Amino acid sequence: MTARRTVLEAAEIRRALTRIAHEVLERNKGADDLVLLGIPTRGVTLATRLGRRLTEIEGRPVPVGSLDATMYRDDLRRHPVRSIAPTELPDGGIDDKVVVLVDDVLFSGRTIRAALDARSDLGRPRAVRLAVLVDRGHRELPIRADHVGKNLPTSLSERVRVALEEVDGTDEVRIESDAAEVSA
Amino acid sequence: MRHLLSAADLDRAQAVTVLDVAEQMAATQRREIKKLPTLRGRTVVNLFFEDSTRTRISFEAAAKRLSADVINFSAKGSSVSKGESLKDTALTLEAMGADAVVVRHPASGAPHRLAHAGWTRGAVVNAGDGTHEHPTQALLDAFTMRRHLVENATGADLAGRRVAVVGDVLHSRVARSNVLLLNTLGAHVVLVAPPTLLPVGVEGWPCEVSYDLDATLAGGHGDLDAVMMLRVQAERMNASYFPSVREYSRRYGLDARRVGLLPDHTVVMHPGPMNRGLEISADAADSPRSTIVEQVTNGVAVRMAVLYLLLAGARDLAPDAPPAAPPAEEVALTEGVLP
Numbered sequence: 001m002t003a004r005r006t007v008l009e010a011a012e013i014r015r016a017l018t019r020i021a022h023e024v025l026e027r028n029k030g031a032d033d034l035v036l037l038g039i040p041t042r043g044v045t046l047a048t049r050l051g052r053r054l055t056e057i058e059g060r061p062v063p064v065g066s067l068d069a070t071m072y073r074d075d076l077r078r079h080p081v082r083s084i085a086p087t088e089l090p091d092g093g094i095d096d097k098v099v100v101l102v103d104d105v106l107f108s109g110r111t112i113r114a115a116l117d118a119r120s121d122l123g124r125p126r127a128v129r130l131a132v133l134v135d136r137g138h139r140e141l142p143i144r145a146d147h148v149g150k151n152l153p154t155s156l157s158e159r160v161r162v163a164l165e166e167v168d169g170t171d172e173v174r175i176e177s178d179a180a181e182v183s184a
Numbered sequence: 185m186r187h188l189l190s191a192a193d194l195d196r197a198q199a200v201t202v203l204d205v206a207e208q209m210a211a212t213q214r215r216e217i218k219k220l221p222t223l224r225g226r227t228v229v230n231l232f233f234e235d236s237t238r239t240r241i242s243f244e245a246a247a248k249r250l251s252a253d254v255i256n257f258s259a260k261g262s263s264v265s266k267g268e269s270l271k272d273t274a275l276t277l278e279a280m281g282a283d284a285v286v287v288r289h290p291a292s293g294a295p296h297r298l299a300h301a302g303w304t305r306g307a308v309v310n311a312g313d314g315t316h317e318h319p320t321q322a323l324l325d326a327f328t329m330r331r332h333l334v335e336n337a338t339g340a341d342l343a344g345r346r347v348a349v350v351g352d353v354l355h356s357r358v359a360r361s362n363v364l365l366l367n368t369l370g371a372h373v374v375l376v377a378p379p380t381l382l383p384v385g386v387e388g389w390p391c392e393v394s395y396d397l398d399a400t401l402a403g404g405h406g407d408l409d410a411v412m413m414l415r416v417q418a419e420r421m422n423a424s425y426f427p428s429v430r431e432y433s434r435r436y437g438l439d440a441r442r443v444g445l446l447p448d449h450t451v452v453m454h455p456g457p458m459n460r461g462l463e464i465s466a467d468a469a470d471s472p473r474s475t476i477v478e479q480v481t482n483g484v485a486v487r488m489a490v491l492y493l494l495l496a497g498a499r500d501l502a503p504d505a506p507p508a509a510p511p512a513e514e515v516a517l518t519e520g521v522l523p
Contacts, residue, residue, distance in 0.1 A: 068208070071222040071250075071492075081497030083201065084208040121217040 003177050008150060010171035013133065016149030017046070020131050021053035023147045028098055031058040033126065035094055037067040039103040039115055040085035045164045046133055047102035063090030067101065067122075069114035087118070094123040100147075104162040106132040109143035134173055136160050185493055187299045187308040191319040191365040196341060199368055202489050203327050204338055209492070210485035213249070223252035226495050229282040231273070232311070233259040233289045238456055238480055239311050239321075243286045246487035252495070255280070270294060274303035282306045284495055292316035307494040315355050315383075315420065321455055322361035324486040325412065326369055328475050331482075332451050333409050343370030346406050350376040350397060351414035351436055351463045354383050355421070358455045359414055363391050374405045378436065380425040397436050401445040408446060412453040413438050413464045429462060439465040443473070451475050 008016070028034055031054055038047030044066045051064035068085040076082070101115055112130060119128060131147035136154045150173075154160060158177045165171050185198060194202065212220060228247040230240055240256070247254045257277070259265065264273060270289070277285060284307045287295045292314030299308035312318040326342060334340045347366055353359045353375050366373050373391035375382065386393060394400045401408065416432065426432045443452065452464075452474045460466050469476060 071212075071220045071496075076222065076496045077498055079498055081493055084205050084492075086208060087211065117221070121220075122215065 004174050005176075006172055006174045007152060008134070008173035010165075013149070013171050013173065016133060017049055018053055020147045020149060021050055021057060024050075024100055024129075024131065025054065025057060027129070027146065031060060031062050033097045034062050035090060035092075035097045035099050035125070036062060036064045037089075037094070037099055037101050037115075037119075038064065039101060039111060040066055040068050042162050042164050042167060043101075043103040044085075045166045046104060048166075050100075050102060050131065063092065065090045067115055067118055069111060069118045072114040072117040073110065074114070075110060087122070089122060094119070094125045097125050099125040099128045101128065101130045103130070103132050104134065104164075105160050106130070106135045106143075106145050106148075107138060107160075109139045109141035112143050113141050133162060134160055187295075187310075188319050188490055188494065189295050189299055189308065189310045190317050191322045191361040191368070193319070194365065194368060196368050196370070199323070199326070199365060200339060200341055202323055202486070202493060203330055205492060206323070206327050206482070206486045206489035207338060209488040210482065213481075213485060213488075218249055219251060220249060221251050222492060223247070223250040223495055226252045226283040227255065227281055228252045228284045228286060228491065228495075229255045229257060229277050229280075229306075230311075231257045231277065231285050231287045233264065233287075233294075234312070236288055236312070238483065239288065239318075242480070242483040243309075243311060243320075243487050243491075245484050246491055247284075249484070250488055250491060252283075252491065255282070270298065271301070271303055274298055274301075278304040278306070284309060284491060286311050288312045290314055309490060309494065312357055314357065315360075316357050317361045317364075318357040318455075319361050319365070320483070320487055320490055321358050322365040323490070324479060324483045325358075325362055325453060325455070326365055327486050328453065328479050328482050329371075329410050329451065332475065333449070341369040342366060345371040345409040346374070347371050347410045347412060348374045348376055348394075348400050348405070348408050349391075349412045349414065350438070352381050352416045352425075353377045353386070353414065354381045354425070355417040356414045360389075362412065363389050367391065372406070374400055374408075376400050376436070378426055378432075397438075397442065398445070401442055408450050410451045410453055411438065411446065412455070413458075415455070415457060416459055416463050433462055437461075437463055437465060438468045440467045440471070443468050443471060446473075453479060456480070 036047040036051050038044030047064050051062050054062040065088050068087045070082050070084050129146040132145045133149040134152050135145055135148045136152045158175050161174050163170050163172045230243055232240055244254050286309045287298055288311040294313050295308050295310040310317055310319055330337045333345055349359050363373050367390040374394055375391055376394045376397050454464055454476045458464055
């Protein structure tokens with residue numbers, strides 16, 4: 001038995017992204033040199049949406065790309081082999097730009113560490129920032145997000161699932177836990 | 185996937201996964217910094233009992249681009265020339281801690297023996313065994329075809345494509361692996377060769393057979409999407425399989441006139457090394473539709489994908505290994521603490 005609890009609904013996700021978009025622009029003092037890089041799979045979807053918001057607010061296009069960090073992970077040997085998603089940098093690359101990494105859930109921080117390593121093989125940005133939809137805590141590395149949609153206190157036995165319309169057909173963030181573990 | 189011994193080891197989904205991963209690997213090889221840290225600390229041994237340039241270099245480059253340590257072992261100048269057996273060589277490599285053994289051997293079945301005799305715990309990759317198989321060559325050929333013949337290649341197979349494999353099928357491990365893999369991927373294969381250069385039992389292979397190259401190129405088995413020329417393996421021929429080089433070349437060689445019979449989109453392939461002027465003429469080999477040089481480039485990406493899929497993840501647990509059970513331990517601790 002799996003217990004599910006919805007913590008963010010479509011409208012809340014939309015508002016969170018809009019707020020992050022304004023925060024990014026405020027922090028960067030405009031859209032100059034901004035590049036959004038989504039971390040596959042759902043980070044890319046979020047980066048695309050965020051890029052659309054930024055374009056609407058500033059009235060000029062903000063480049064969006066993807067950064068797959070699978071081959072830079074330090075825990076590859078602990079899991080069955082993972083497939084690799086595309087890394088696509090926008091035209092103009094990331095040299096001397098302000099890169100905003102976008103991911104759905106910030107958890108141990110290992111994905112972001114791997115993404116930072118992957119980034120160093122692709123170019124040298126002026127600054128790298130991190131935007132996430134959900135920060136669920138339990139960091140294992142000294143990494144924090146600059147922009148957070150929602151801080152979500154969780155227990156380690158719970159799973160945070162982000163569903164996005166483009167990938168999953170619906171917008172929602174939910175927490176799942178095995179009912180047996182909860183009752184025990 | 186534990187080993188890669190035969191193209192038949194891969195089902196459609198696995199084969200497509202290898203090609204998709206290879207696509208991402210190829211993308212990394214267009215970057216300024218081509219090296220990835222993925223297989224750091226892993227050791228790949230290239231165990232070559234037979235001469236090879238491109239396959240060995242290709243595997244070496246693939247392993248190094250993924251940061252694995254590479255040990256090259258060639259039979260010449262090693263203890264093999266003093267009479268060491270495959271088993272003792274394998275035990276030596278195991279003692280050195282090889283995570284993967286890439287093996288080429290003149291005897292068909294040697295990689296299979298190496299993988300299943302319990303001599304090594306490493307993953308075994310067949311890099312060509314006798315006249316049997318050469319699965320990574322088939323994968324790089326399929327990868328090259330998919331890039332040229334299929335739009336939106338990611339996730340796609342080669343369903344409905346028609347491929348002619350021409351020449352010395354009898355001695356060709358490339359042909360066997362290609363027929364198996366292309367069939368898995370949904371392509372239709374026609375073997376074209378003189379009867380003397382077809383193996384016994386070819387009627388049981390999942391392909392058609394033709395003795396007439398001109399008729400096949402002109403569309404006798406449907407419009408072709410790719411023509412793969414095979415090297416005439418003179419070093420394995422201990423009898424005369426055809427009357428003369430000139431006659432072979434006239435009946436089964438690919439020249440500019442025969443290229444002209446093909447539809448415009450058809451690619452011309454050759455696994456190399458080529459005998460220019462024998463199975464393929466210089467102007468066919470160097471024509472714009474030839475993918476021969478590209479095949480070598482793609483070989484590195486495909487071998488990176490194979491090494492990644494075999495070595496990067498957690499090793500399969502042996503079937504009798506006890507399952508990890510941390511929850512039970514937690515329960516026991518809790519019970520001990522609570523009254």
